[in-house]
Amino acid sequence: MAAKSSVDDATAVARCLQGDRNAFGVLVERYQALAVSVAFSICRERALAEDVAQDAFVRAFRKLTQLTRPESFCAWLMNIVKNGALRTAHNVSRRDEVHKEASAGRGPHVENPTAAMEFAELLARVDEEAQQVLTFKYLHGMTCAEIGSELGVPVGTVTSKISRTLATLRGIARRETQR
DSSP states (O other): OOOOOOOOHHHHHHHHHTTOHHHHHHHHHHHHHHHHHHHHHHHOOHHHHHHHHHHHHHHHHHTGGGOSOGGGHHHHHHHHHHHHHHHHHHHHHHHHHHHHHHHTTOBTTBOOHHHHHHHHHHHTTSOHHHHHHHIIIIISOOOHHHHHHHHTSOHHHHHHHHHHHHHHHHHHHHHHHTO
16 A cells, blocks of 8 residues: 655645646545545446546646645545536436437437437447537437536637537448448
């Protein structure tokens, strides 16, 4: 077992902001188990909780300059974890709901059951984030701004994700029709 660091949070944050990459490792080691526990209490799936915790540490590292009270790093980080876990649990719930509706041949904005099934089959071929974005856009009729707000990402990210995913799906469809 690694020895516990005697460096306090504020000192570790200050060192990290000065370019010491090992200082953030101290914070990760100190709070990783707690972050996973907080995420698990919301997500109820170990793998999701670990992903949420990892993402929270990445977000925290990127936004470290925005931390106004370095001595409150733990509370700040746990807030990031909680928000990420809530977002993930919500997205998983909505994704599961859409998959059930699509496999039952009905979708919120799709009148043609065959089209809904084809859409669900195509969605299964792209990553989870692309599934969420396309589901929000085409099954729930949300605007890119609404999707961005829902997922906590800029509108430009949503539009480029839609564009790239649709290009990927067109390529898949083209290859399948050539068979």
